[in-house]
Amino acid sequence: MPPAGFHHVEIWVADLALVEPSWKWLFGELGWEPYQNWPEGRSWRIGDSYLVVEQSSAVRPGLPYDRMRPGLNHLAVHAPDRAAVDRVHRVGPQHGWRRLFASAYPHAGGTAHYAAYLVDAAGFEVEIVAPAGDEVTEG
Template sequence: MLHHVELWVPDLDRAVVSWGWLLGSLGWEPYQEWPAGRSWRLGETYLVVERSPALRPGAGHDRMRPGLNHLAFRAPGRGAVDALADQAPAHGWTPLFPERHPYAGGPGHYAVYLEDADGFEAEVVAG
């Protein structure tokens, strides 16, 4: 089982809006809060977004370069995936592959693919 994931973000407030909405919509609950970060928890697993003081300046996250491409989450069903797809833009997410939604991952894989303002991708799959 995954223990936790930590995403270093360039703008904590922006990440809290987008990730907080997405994770809350999927049943994750706020877990920890400190000046440079926030976390949400589901069961024993938690996800952190942090504007670390050790963050190096640079070009930012690029999901197409080596490293993290995306995080994939389960939704309770197709209705939840569709609701997330509809509501995502109001919460800082851009739908990826909208012309192929909800089967961008192939036939039988019902999901929405989202990208936040900092280039992080989240996939939400109907469970």
């Protein structure tokens, strides 16, 4: 059977130095490993998939990223368990992430969906999703 899921995702940013610490922390918390490192970018890998955050010289100048415009609205990634979702939600603001839908945490996506929604300093949203049926209590 061929691999499933995405091969890689690239997120182009206007300021790598602004967002790299947040992404590095987040993916470290979720068990992703550093993968590539070059002056304009970083990547992290889990399984056969990897994610790139890059300050490409090909980025067109213009308005800052707006997740409400056509294009990528958010990236959703798996967490190993509910405890990881809780930890990321709790500690994320200390690492450059702003909480979204905090008043509805952890069920902003519905009662059967356990997730944290975070936004980095550049406006990119990440949804951290616990496995279905994981009944670890919130902590």
